[in-house]
Amino acid sequence: MRMQFPSYEELPMSPNLDKPGVKVLLGAASFRANEPVALYGAVVSDSAFYDKCRGEEFTWVTVIAIARDRPGVWSMPVVTKPNLAPIAPTRPPVPYDPSFRHRGFFNLDLRQHLQLPEQPSRYWLIVSMGDYKTEILSFELK
Amino acid sequence: MRRETDRSFPGKAGVVAWIAALVFALHIGIPTAQGKKSAGSGGRMKSEIPMQFPSYEEVPMSPRLDKPGIKVLLGASSFEANEPVALYGSYLFDGPFYVKCRGEASTWILLTAIARDIQGVWTLPVLTKPNLAPIAPTPPPLPEPSFRQYGFFNLDLRQHLQLPDQPSRYWLIVSMGDYKTEILSFELK
Numbered sequence: 001m002r003m004q005f006p007s008y009e010e011l012p013m014s015p016n017l018d019k020p021g022v023k024v025l026l027g028a029a030s031f032r033a034n035e036p037v038a039l040y041g042a043v044v045s046d047s048a049f050y051d052k053c054r055g056e057e058f059t060w061v062t063v064i065a066i067a068r069d070r071p072g073v074w075s076m077p078v079v080t081k082p083n084l085a086p087i088a089p090t091r092p093p094v095p096y097d098p099s100f101r102h103r104g105f106f107n108l109d110l111r112q113h114l115q116l117p118e119q120p121s122r123y124w125l126i127v128s129m130g131d132y133k134t135e136i137l138s139f140e141l142k
Numbered sequence: 143m144r145r146e147t148d149r150s151f152p153g154k155a156g157v158v159a160w161i162a163a164l165v166f167a168l169h170i171g172i173p174t175a176q177g178k179k180s181a182g183s184g185g186r187m188k189s190e191i192p193m194q195f196p197s198y199e200e201v202p203m204s205p206r207l208d209k210p211g212i213k214v215l216l217g218a219s220s221f222e223a224n225e226p227v228a229l230y231g232s233y234l235f236d237g238p239f240y241v242k243c244r245g246e247a248s249t250w251i252l253l254t255a256i257a258r259d260i261q262g263v264w265t266l267p268v269l270t271k272p273n274l275a276p277i278a279p280t281p282p283p284l285p286e287p288s289f290r291q292y293g294f295f296n297l298d299l300r301q302h303l304q305l306p307d308q309p310s311r312y313w314l315i316v317s318m319g320d321y322k323t324e325i326l327s328f329e330l331k
Binding site for chain 1 (some may be wrong): 324
């Protein structure tokens, strides 16, 4: 059965995270034309970040692709909160609890999500979430 | 008996006033025409002549590069409100990159600032090529293997990337084709 993107559930390819942060895994190092550029991600937030993002971690997880063979940067949050459902401005702060952890998962086709151009190019990829960020990864679109 | 005093030389009170004026002038840092560099608090680079941004010439703060690549230096690690967020950059490229960017390296240098305390990414090339002067469709011939070309840029990131006025910490990465800087960090107060 073919994988559907985007999705927000845990998968066998979802990275393991044992502390607050964001971690991603690319489905491959290079992708053929029209093949989904699969990115599997996991986030863990603590009490302070959960409060900072008002429980909307995915609107703070930003995927950034920097082209190496052409000038261009493509970036987009994992989820863009529509204006019809704004984040509550007066949400009461979450009491600080050092043991609090909130997990989430995301699975994206970067080609579709970032609207990457069809021409072949290599890219750098970085994913950030507030104070957390991934290492700089690399992938190629053939 | 009345003593004659030399009117051209100040008395004791005058000497004290001169010393006080000199100390005050040194304290407030009266500008000089030399634009001398000095390290202030927190290692901040201060120039007595305000730097103009953007500019594309080598300045004393320009990073040194001895092989093809790109290198940048932030003027400080944190910046007060309305203070220019100074970024000094140097790049060096070889023949293959010259052909790849068609001699327009500045349009390939991309600044990406990722906010840590607010949501957002701000990105822009050092130079945007206007439509009136399009890049030539045919690439230039490959220069000889020893070909090297230097360039410099000095930007106020706040102005260049149109960073918002809210305080936030940012990550910064600068790329140029296959070359990139480390991920740097700065704060807007």
